[in-house]
Amino acid sequence: MIQTKNRQKKAITLTVNGNLHKLNIGDQPHEISPSYTLAQTLRETLGLTGTKVGCDQGACGSCTVIMDGKPVLSCMTLAIECHGSKITTIEGLADSITGKLHPVQDSFVKHSAFQCGFCTPGIIMASKSLLDRDPSPDPHHVKEALSGHYCRCISHYQVVEAVMDAADKGGQADE
Template sequence: MSTDSTDGAAERPTEEITVIVNGEPVTAEVEPRLKLSDFLRYECDLHGVRVGCEHGVCGACTVQQDGRTTKSCLTYAVQADGAEIETVEGLAEEETDSLHPIQEAFHESHALQCGFCTSGFVMATKELLEENPDPTREEIEEGLADNICRCTGYQNIYEAVERAADAMEE
């Protein structure tokens, strides 16, 4: 643990963490109270991680931590020390410049309106389809229940999940 003093601010304790973010190791000194969402947005420059309600209700901040979805606004960065974090930015294939089948399905199904919630829905869909590659509509609705679309675009979102499931089976 070290302390940081910049611009005359009171010394604040920090901890060094190392996190694997989208396959790349990231080591940083962070304050114990820094949220994982803020760490990803401001330290890792991953703005697909949205911060909506800051209470874990809306799901816009959803990422995968060690293969399981987590609300990054409810998790401290220090809690992720040693973890593997995947964000929506980590899904696309950089080498081929192609979208992940889930991202492609959301695009093709017009499963977004303002787009604020989309990355959270995409990450929740990833976990859902990993656990259940052929979900029913009811299972899709239940699997995405922790995410809110304020534009009420649920019909297209559910269709996108079905399309992604079909694409990922092939």
């Protein structure tokens, strides 16, 4: 008979935008419940409200963050299962000291590739992740990479232009 360690983790560590956080699991105000999603934890516990929750059911892409190099939906991810992960959110893209925008962010501003802007952080994270993997995608790849992102204002056309433009510039923001 195998000895079962039926114990819940007492704490997790997350590296978010380069900062290491230790979070205790529990039901006290400063702790996170095992049922907390990553989105909830980023927004409520760590105050990183740049990650947006749209549908909260994994169907709109607005909560997308980059976890261990891949875009994932933070609303459908339990924080307790992210122990040891490296997470990048929209707050982690610009240079933290100079404030210089990431080339994708810069391109989005230049193209006004947003209207209400609520879906934008998720779209930017997915776009950034795409360019990290494939620095010169064609528009079809961009659309496919963003196919899980809902935008009701229809910023799509300007988004595709912005991502293509950022790719053309080889990931360098204009000075």
